[in-house]
Amino acid sequence: MELELELEFQSSTTTSGVHQQSKSSSTPTTSYEFPVGLRVLVVDDDTTCLRILEHMLRKCAYHVTTCCQATVALNLLRERKGCFDVVISDVHMPDMDGFKLLELVGLEMDLPVIMMSADGRTSAVMRGIKHGACDYLIKPVRLEELKNIWQHVVRKKWTGSRDPEQSGSMEETDRLKRAGDDIDNASSANEGTDGSWKVQKKRKDAKEEDDEGDLDNDDPSTCKKPRVVWSVELHQQFVTAVNQLGIDKAVPKRILELMNVPGLTRENVASHLQKFRLYLKRLSGVAQQQSGFSNVYYGHGESNAKVGSLSGLDIQALAASGQIPPQTLAAIHDEVFGRPTSSLVLPVMDKSVLLQASLQRANCISVEHGVSFGQPIIKCHSNISKRFPSSSISVEDIPSRLGTWPNNFSTVGSSKNLGESNSESNNMVTKILQQQKRHQSALPDSSHTINVQPSCVVVPSQSRSNFHAGNIAAPPNQSSAFSSSSLVDYSYLSSQSNNFSVGIGQVPDAGLKVTGVLDGYSVPGSISSVSSYSGLTDSVSSWQVQNSITKLQGSDMCSLSGTYTSKRGALPNQEPDRNLGFVGKGSSLPSRFAMDDFELPMSNLSHGKAYRNNDRGVKQELNFDFIENGMPVIRQFSPSDVMGVLSK
Amino acid sequence: MLGFGADRLRADMNRLLALLFHQGVLDEQFLQLQQLQDETSPNFVSEVVTIYFRESEKLLTNLRELLSDRDFSDYKKMGIHLNHFMGSSSSIGAKRVKNVCVAFRAASEQNNRLGCFRALELLEHEYCYLKNKLHEFLQMEQQRIMGAGARYPIQN
Numbered sequence: 008m009e010l011e012l013e014l015e016f017q018s019s020t021t022t023s024g025v026h027q028q029s030k031s032s033s034t035p036t037t038s039y040e041f042p043v044g045l046r047v048l049v050v051d052d053d054t055t056c057l058r059i060l061e062h063m064l065r066k067c068a069y070h071v072t073t074c075c076q077a078t079v080a081l082n083l084l085r086e087r088k089g090c091f092d093v094v095i096s097d098v099h100m101p102d103m104d105g106f107k108l109l110e111l112v113g114l115e116m117d118l119p120v121i122m123m124s125a126d127g128r129t130s131a132v133m134r135g136i137k138h139g140a141c142d143y144l145i146k147p148v149r150l151e152e153l154k155n156i157w158q159h160v161v162r163k164k165w166t167g168s169r170d171p172e173q174s175g176s177m178e179e180t181d182r183l184k185r186a187g188d189d190i191d192n193a194s195s196a197n198e199g200t201d202g203s204w205k206v207q208k209k210r211k212d213a214k215e216e217d218d219e220g221d222l223d224n225d226d227p228s229t230c231k232k233p234r235v236v237w238s239v240e241l242h243q244q245f246v247t248a249v250n251q252l253g254i255d256k257a258v259p260k261r262i263l264e265l266m267n268v269p270g271l272t273r274e275n276v277a278s279h280l281q282k283f284r285l286y287l288k289r290l291s292g293v294a295q296q297q298s299g300f301s302n303v304y305y306g307h308g309e310s311n312a313k314v315g316s317l318s319g320l321d322i323q324a325l326a327a328s329g330q331i332p333p334q335t336l337a338a339i340h341d342e343v344f345g346r347p348t349s350s351l352v353l354p355v356m357d358k359s360v361l362l363q364a365s366l367q368r369a370n371c372i373s374v375e376h377g378v379s380f381g382q383p384i385i386k387c388h389s390n391i392s393k394r395f396p397s398s399s400i401s402v403e404d405i406p407s408r409l410g411t412w413p414n415n416f417s418t419v420g421s422s423k424n425l426g427e428s429n430s431e432s433n434n435m436v437t438k439i440l441q442q443q444k445r446h447q448s449a450l451p452d453s454s455h456t457i458n459v460q461p462s463c464v465v466v467p468s469q470s471r472s473n474f475h476a477g478n479i480a481a482p483p484n485q486s487s488a489f490s491s492s493s494l495v496d497y498s499y500l501s502s503q504s505n506n507f508s509v510g511i512g513q514v515p516d517a518g519l520k521v522t523g524v525l526d527g528y529s530v531p532g533s534i535s536s537v538s539s540y541s542g543l544t545d546s547v548s549s550w551q552v553q554n555s556i557t558k559l560q561g562s563d564m565c566s567l568s569g570t571y572t573s574k575r576g577a578l579p580n581q582e583p584d585r586n587l588g589f590v591g592k593g594s595s596l597p598s599r600f601a602m603d604d605f606e607l608p609m610s611n612l613s614h615g616k617a618y619r620n621n622d623r624g625v626k627q628e629l630n631f632d633f634i635e636n637g638m639p640v641i642r643q644f645s646p647s648d649v650m651g652v653l654s655k
Numbered sequence: 656m657l658g659f660g661a662d663r664l665r666a667d668m669n670r671l672l673a674l675l676f677h678q679g680v681l682d683e684q685f686l687q688l689q690q691l692q693d694e695t696s697p698n699f700v701s702e703v704v705t706i707y708f709r710e711s712e713k714l715l716t717n718l719r720e721l722l723s724d725r726d727f728s729d730y731k732k733m734g735i736h737l738n739h740f741m742g743s744s745s746s747i748g749a750k751r752v753k754n755v756c757v758a759f760r761a762a763s764e765q766n767n768r769l770g771c772f773r774a775l776e777l778l779e780h781e782y783c784y785l786k787n788k789l790h791e792f793l794q795m796e797q798q799r800i801m802g803a804g805a806r807y808p809i810q811n
Contacts, residue, residue, distance in 0.1 A: 124742065125738050146742040
């Protein structure tokens with residue numbers, strides 16, 4: 008088999024270059040005894056390791072060649088092209104850096120190279136990956152690891168014949184890594200990612216560009232020409248030139264002139280430009296996706312669609328890459344998985360976490376919430392903060408709002424939080440009120456959202472309104488956060504007891520709406536007075552209706568899409584009805600409303616099954632926080648604002 | 656008599672190995688080394704260990720030289736040596752030596768010369784201990800192999 012392979016190698020290398028070689032060498036995969044006889048070259052200046060490795064590889068029935076000098080190994084590889092399937096190289100060698108060897112082997116032979124070192128620190132491993140190592144073994148190398156190295160040979164061959172890039176999986180991961188990176192960049196306020204990482208990442212990206220360029224030049228047609236190595240500096244020059252010209256107007260010739268690098272041809276630049284454009288496109292794609300995430304807060308349906316495009320596999324890849332800061336990853340994860348499952352709870356939690364993050368203290372929101380659902384929120388927060396530099400304001404405002412409720416709604420429920428928030432709140436209240444007035448247009452939306460709270464959809468609309476408000480991010484944030492909390496609150500109240508009515512009475516619009524929604528779900532009968540709702544026997548449908556209504560109320564609805572949007576048109580008139588019906592009904596709510604009923608609507612929203620489990624826990628947790636929060640919040644919107652909205 | 660000796664030898668070897676494991680001098684990588692020893696290379700362990708000692712001796716000398724240099728500043732080179740030492744030590748399962756190497760490298764990365772000196776002392780100490788014990792072990796192994804090869808002349 009070996010002989011045959013060698014022959015194939017030789018013929019292919021002489022005729023048409025590296026890629027064909029890899030294709031032809033995939034023959035061993037068809038052999039039933041494939042890994043046997045895999046030709047491995049081991050390079051290590053450490054003779055102890057070398058000896059052990061050699062023996063281990065022999066145990067694996069590989070064909071081993073050892074070499075204790077990198078230069079010798081390189082010569083060997085050059086002389087006997089196609090005589091090795093995989094190279095295992097130490098990182099630190101006196102005559103030549105292992106990475107240099109790796110680079111040369113990658114360029115000239117396109118062989119899979121496995122790096123190994125006693126240095127298992129992330130930075131070292133990262134370096135290996137950056138240089139294109141297909142694996143990184145940490146000494147002591149174990150037999151089990153070596154048994155598996157044939158996979159790199161196969162992978163290389165398959166991906167090599169399909170795609171000149173290092174490896175398909177790596178490429179995929181990288182793209183996703185970029186996505187993660189991008190998200191980081193987009194949310195500049197996100198402090199979770201340290202700068203150095205980013206820088207490293209950037210460099211890596213640049214480096215990758217190099218690799219792409221290099222490998223592209225491997226095309227048989229161009230392989231005779233001197234290889235252009237797109238070093239980081241060269242790439243930088245290139246980017247500068249492109250920027251100078253503008254990406255749309257950048258043509259290879261002009262770039263070449265601007266770069267003024269001897270030896271560089273128009274073709275080189277053209278190829279690199281093409282890569283660069285692709286890269287930019289990818290980036291923008293990622294950005295879109297990312298904005299999709301943030302859009303979750305605008306319109307749930309819309310965001311869902313985008314999120315949906317991310318496959319689970321991708322996420323896994325992301326996770327596997329480990330390059331995404333935990334926050335971001337978690338955020339993405341939650342977006343993709345968490346959202347759908349618990350449409351209702353999540354948004355609420357998000358908001359609360361948001362609050363928490365901004366507040367920097369867990370006063371109003373329990374820590375548990377943050378932990379369980381926090382990530383998306385954090386992300387949201389970062390986005391928001393980015394757009395609204397005045398995020399600090401929001402931090403102040405939120406506490407104050409919290410404080411306000413206790414005062415207003417002593418009846419609602421006693422909580423430890425109340426006291427704390429109170430002390431802070433007083434001075435802030437006035438400020439908040441002012442802000443609210445200023446942003447009245449935005450406020451209506453938020454109040455609506457409060458009403459609709461049960462559905463995650465509502466929350467999005469709120470945040471959106473916030474964005475619309477633009478200048479003053481803080482008030483919207485608060486309102487949205489509170490509104491979400493208030494929703495939970497109501498539901499909880501209703502489920503628990505008739506307290507709910509009290510809250511409703513105090514809270515003009517929002518309270519009523521919420522109650523109405525709840526009623527529709529849990530006990531249609533009790534809500535008989537509300538004509539529009541009575542018709543809805545199915546709890547699910549009622550929820551949807553409500554959601555749509557709420558959205559309608561929010562003038563910003565345009566952003567919303569999906570199920571919600573579709574419903575909009577159908578239910579324009581229901582909103583007022585709902586409100587009216589509910590005014591009287593608050594007290595009548597049966598305690599039965601309860602968790603189960605609540606859950607059902609949620610799941611019906613088609614956002615997921617996992618929700619159930621979460622639901623109870625969440626709700627219970629929420630109760631504490633939100634009973635207090637919800638009422639006050641609503642209160643804050645107060646008659647004038649609410650009325651304005653209603654009248655509208 | 657010979658059979659009895661072989662058993663006792665084996666027991667001694669096991670005891671010594673257990674002690675070394677217990678002290679953290681060796682780890683399971685050493686066992687893997689033993690498992691690699693087969694008919695094709697009956698002396699594999701002793702061979703590797705011998706190579707290791709030879710290499711380590713060189714490395715220790717280098718490290719000592721580097722550190723005793725008055726205007727020493729090449730911590731990078733030291734780091735490379737230490738990496739090398741770490742790699743080979745961990746490969747034979749010399750756990751404690753490897754751990755000292757890690758500490759040594761940390762000190763050298765902080766350009767902590769005093770720390771490097773201390774670490775070097777410790778490293779030499781650990782290395783000597785390992786060397787003595789492994790020699791002892793290998794000697795017993797050698798005896799065992801020889802004993803296993805010896806046969807009573809077949810009596811008629």
